[in-house]
Amino acid sequence: MKIGLFFGSFNPIHIGHLIIANTMAENTHLEEVWFVVSPQNPFKKQKSLLHEFDRLDMVEKAIQDNYKLKTCDVEFHLPRPSYTIDTLTVLQEKHPDHEFGLIMGGDNLSHFHKWKNYEQILEYFRLYVYPRPDSRPSDLDKHPKVSFVESPLMSISATFIRKSIKAQKSIRYLVPESVDLYIKEKRFYL
Numbered sequence: 001m002k003i004g005l006f007f008g009s010f011n012p013i014h015i016g017h018l019i020i021a022n023t024m025a026e027n028t029h030l031e032e033v034w035f036v037v038s039p040q041n042p043f044k045k046q047k048s049l050l051h052e053f054d055r056l057d058m059v060e061k062a063i064q065d066n067y068k069l070k071t072c073d074v075e076f077h078l079p080r081p082s083y084t085i086d087t088l089t090v091l092q093e094k095h096p097d098h099e100f101g102l103i104m105g106g107d108n109l110s111h112f113h114k115w116k117n118y119e120q121i122l123e124y125f126r127l128y129v130y131p132r133p134d135s136r137p138s139d140l141d142k143h144p145k146v147s148f149v150e151s152p153l154m155s156i157s158a159t160f161i162r163k164s165i166k167a168q169k170s171i172r173y174l175v176p177e178s179v180d181l182y183i184k185e186k187r188f189y190l
């Protein structure tokens, strides 16, 4: 099976992530998209980073009615910070029959040359990139293993959502209703 691995902090998951995952599942050869929740991005040190279990719960609530979308908590059991090459090695060993590709936003492609063993990732895995406003052009834009999936640009970010919650503003429509209710119930990001 062809699986797209969508790595992220998802702090919290928002409709941008869901549109990206669905676009990839519908418009590429990928048959399923797995949301791989990362406990700790090597480049991000955030005070407002929720526990990984809470972020995973929100992803589960957001994707429950779409059979092509799944969650993956493999990085919960791996050393921190979460280096993608190590996770890919573990996943490929666990699932030798699956063909994995990586899904990311254009902002992550611009910084991809700083990732651990990025050349090795590109040797073995295809990258499916969703364009993001203000992403800087990258030398990898035309790499044979990199495919841009053309789709409408979205300015939405988890940072904007966290700021809105702190400022007591509604985040209705920016996240699925189930996630909005859960954030309110748990008083996250206040």
Ligand SMILES: Nc1ncnc2c1ncn2[C@@H]1O[C@H](COP(=O)(O)OP(=O)(O)OP(=O)(O)O)[C@@H](O)[C@H]1O
Pocket: 007, 008, 009, 010, 011, 016, 017, 020, 103, 104, 105, 106, 107, 108, 130, 131, 132, 133, 154, 155, 156, 157, 158, 159, 160
């Ligand atoms: N609006 C968007 N357009 C394109 N890609 C996006 C968008 N939002 C998130 N992504 C991509 O989704 C993946 C996970 O992103 P992440 O969980 O960091 O969300 P974020 O909104 O960028 O969060 P934050 O604002 O906290 O940095 C990354 O590959 C990121 O590039």
Ligand SMILES: O=C(O)c1ccc[n+]([C@@H]2O[C@H](COP(=O)([O-])O)[C@@H](O)[C@H]2O)c1
Pocket: 007, 008, 009, 010, 036, 037, 038, 040, 041, 042, 043, 044, 082, 083, 084, 085, 108, 114, 115, 116
């Ligand atoms: O492996 C690396 O060197 C590396 C460097 C930066 C980011 N990543 C991963 O990229 C994913 C996107 O992170 P984020 O926080 O932008 O959602 C997340 O899974 C990180 O662990 C991985």
